[in-house]
Amino acid sequence: MDFGSTFFYKYRRFVKALKIYLLLAGPGLIVMLADNDAGGITTYTVTGAKFGYGLIWFLLLLLPVAYVVQEMTVRLGAVTKRGHAEAIFDAFGSFWGWFSFLDLALVNWLTLITEFIGMTAALSIFHVPPVITIIVVSIVMMLMVLQGRYWTWEKIAILFAALNLIYIPAAFLVHPSISEVINVGLIPHFPGGFNGTLFFFLMANIGTTIAPWMIFFQQSAVVDKGMKEKDIPWGQMDTLIGSAFTVIVAIFLVVVTGTVLYGSEVESAAQAAAIMMGTNPWLGTFIAIGLFDAGFLGAICISLASSWAFGEVFGWAHSLNLKIREAPWFYACYLFALVSAGTVVLTPNAPLVLITLFVQVIAVTLLPAALVFLILLLNNEEIMGKYRNTTLQNIAGATIVIAIIALSTLYGITTLFPELIA
């Protein structure tokens, strides 16, 4: 074959592979970009303002962490055709099943409140009243699920996920010094020396990388999408691309705040956006839109993760491919989560700061169990067959799971007892 024919053949193969990927892409991409939710965006914003580019190298380490954990949910979902909540009930019995399910329901609901807080704070910069934000967001989220097809929901969600990339052009707006980003950011070091504050930020960044809802969401999404064993490589690629995007978004956001706000006392992404609106309205707008989108993405995934889990445990019909009359309880759970979380945010004098802190503590009670169950299930030959973990996957998985458990536990404890790092 001449060069032209070979090129054309390879080009056709690439286009075909891309088409298959675009058909099968979804759960990994969405869950990973939703990982940069309102809480995650706040963490990265404050990290950049506090340490400049100094912790970019650490963010790169989060890529394998996120990928190794979430990839296991793809295999588990594709092989068992069950969500994580149902898989825990089935494999470990009702005690661990109820514990995981009830803890998930609580932590998801509390996290949903924090997503609404993020969205209302972001749009308040544009003088949109919180009540309008919550009503409109809830209606849009309901319309997204009520159209009756998982595929359509997924593609709409991917569009919103793409908006998460707004931090990339935002970074170009601030004209960072590329050489400084590379020299300071990519060489592993501890800016200001290793101390309690730095350790707290490392824990916070790890803590935002893997959340319990992500494990439950992706596994249920894989099942609802109807992925089979043969689709696992595509699911893995989807998760890998998603992991890369989540880290890229985090790095670009740190570059933005590390350039513009380095040394400032910033406590939230909304505060950072408000400060930037005063100096560079375009930049402030980008940051605010990104924060809103992060909260929105987090909210759609978290409320769905809960609804799927309720359906799995109680045996109700639970699929985005079903109409309301076919799966009334599934949609009722989804609606209840939105309305109740929105109501809490709009309640005057609601303890929102306390809820934000409490989320981290409650998440720490569920995350180790969810991760340990994931590893145990992935090692069960009866359940996983030839798709069970290899020795290498177990070494990587166990190392990462132990590190996440240790760091997230310390993070939860320091949230409870902040005097420990003072």
Add this chain to the structure above:
Amino acid sequence: MSIEGMFGARIGSVIRGWTDKITEINQKYATPRIKMSRGVKIALLFLRLYLVLLVVLLCYKFWTLLT
């Protein structure tokens, strides 16, 4: 006294429906499917101890807030 007697017929039947459903789920998953090997037992023991530790810490925090 029956649930219907305590809460009235309408609410009582709803509560009974839920308790029956939970009982059904408990019976369905009464026996864990996974083989309880030494590794699994150790992992589950670790999780139990971990949860006890967290509950103790939360109770301690609550007590320090009160006092």
